[in-house]
Amino acid sequence: MPYDPSAFPPFAVTVDLVVLTVRRHSLCALAVRRGEPPFQGRWALPGGFVRADEDLAQAAARELAEETGLRAHDPSVPVQDNGAHLEQLATYGDPKRDPRMRVVSVAHLALAPDLPAPRAGGDASNARWAPVEELLQQGGYGRDGEPVAPLAFDHAQILADGVERARSKIEYSSLATAFCPPEFTVGELRRVYEAVWGVALDPRNFHRKVTGTPGFLVPTGGTTTRQGGRPAQLFRAGGATYLNPPMLRPEV
Amino acid sequence: MPYDPSAFPPFAVTVDLVVLTVRRHSLCALAVRRGEPPFQGRWALPGGFVRADEDLAQAAARELAEETGLRAHDPSVPVQDNGAHLEQLATYGDPKRDPRMRVVSVAHLALAPDLPAPRAGGDASNARWAPVEELLQQGGYGRDGEPVAPLAFDHAQILADGVERARSKIEYSSLATAFCPPEFTVGELRRVYEAVWGVALDPRNFHRKVTGTPGFLVPTGGTTTRQGGRPAQLFRAGGATYLNPPMLRPEV
DNA sequence: GATCATAGTCGTCTGCCTGACGATAAACAC
């Protein structure tokens, strides 16, 4: 049967990005302000149309670079400096999710170390890192007492799914290192876990666990006191992808 | 900005299904024979276009019902007889994955108990349950010595991803019960794990583990000897979704 | 410079879970 355009309805396909980082002990996501309807002026996840000749992962990497300047981490290269982890999250295709037309969005999850202020088309006022709880509380009030509008489209759901993916994935993978600079201390890594999970972890047990997991951390030989206190050893992420046994998220 | 069709390239959106079941101690997937080009006569995963007014999950449930007669298991109803588990798997959008046009496929994963012979538009010769190793061995020879053509499109990759999802997910969730009939014995559940993972498990440790995990199994009071040997207690799936601690897949 | 606060690192102990495996129980086939 030859190509018959009437045989299927046309869709627009976009990629949306959940870009997570840890700033000042809290898990933050990148949000951009919409400059046009629908939801003009509201915060949304960054994203855009997939181009005609582009793979989905390429489109996501392109959007990520446009919004943050980050290069996507090539999964075939285990350790790469200053590259964000990028993976496909899920696809959202409710017929009414975009009031203009039928749009299917392939959401991606990116994890990045703490970065300088974001840029959205060079306009800093239209992009920001916001704590995920703030973005997810629908119709509440932000830290400054100002009313908070929920994210545009179904982006609150997408963000929630991305956060949950990140929370569960750092349990059994070494992905938490994607939130850290190329060299980091055990304490810094622990604060990543604490921020992402929103819990306090015992520094001694955490230290024993991560240093005892083969392939997770590789000492670089250096030390730092950038966190104050006694100098701490610096590590790089090791080659291990999966943690066995996993880091257990404390129960409630 | 009004709806501007020139602002984005049009895509076709399909759903493809990885339908898994356990038959005769091996993990099998549903395959259908393609009746038209491209890949005419080759085996492929069942699937089809998403309709204009349909959600992605609805489209997947519709395709599943068309191919197998199964109703999709509503996730909000924890226990439902004879309903298959259905979840979104991943989305595949390589520009060249379909030679005819730009098609983005949202793959879904379905887990079903052992079923009578499948039907594909009523034609049994065009649908079958095949062991996943047989479908995944590219260009090899099947059990009957006949050469095996690889699956159409990128369906081998999709199937491999679905199998890996199932293998890892039964570790930390109660999803293995989706492969079982409404009432089943501990031994039947163990044989599911053994088929999906391709390993042998110790019956005594397995029994201790699953009966000791709260909420996993609920005794129905009945017994059965349908597997031969001493009568075994019958269980239903309990309300628990996540297993804590997880079932550990044996190393190597 | 003594003291304090802050982080980091090493140990210990106890309880739980797992893997290995022995032993018993209840059906069916002959």
Added chain:
DNA sequence: GTGTTTATCGTCAGGCAGACGACTATGATC
């Protein structure tokens, strides 16, 4: 009855995690 099959209970040793004590090495403060 004897053997075979499957189910179920128990035991034991090793490993890992949570709770927590102790000590170390910095910078900050008086």
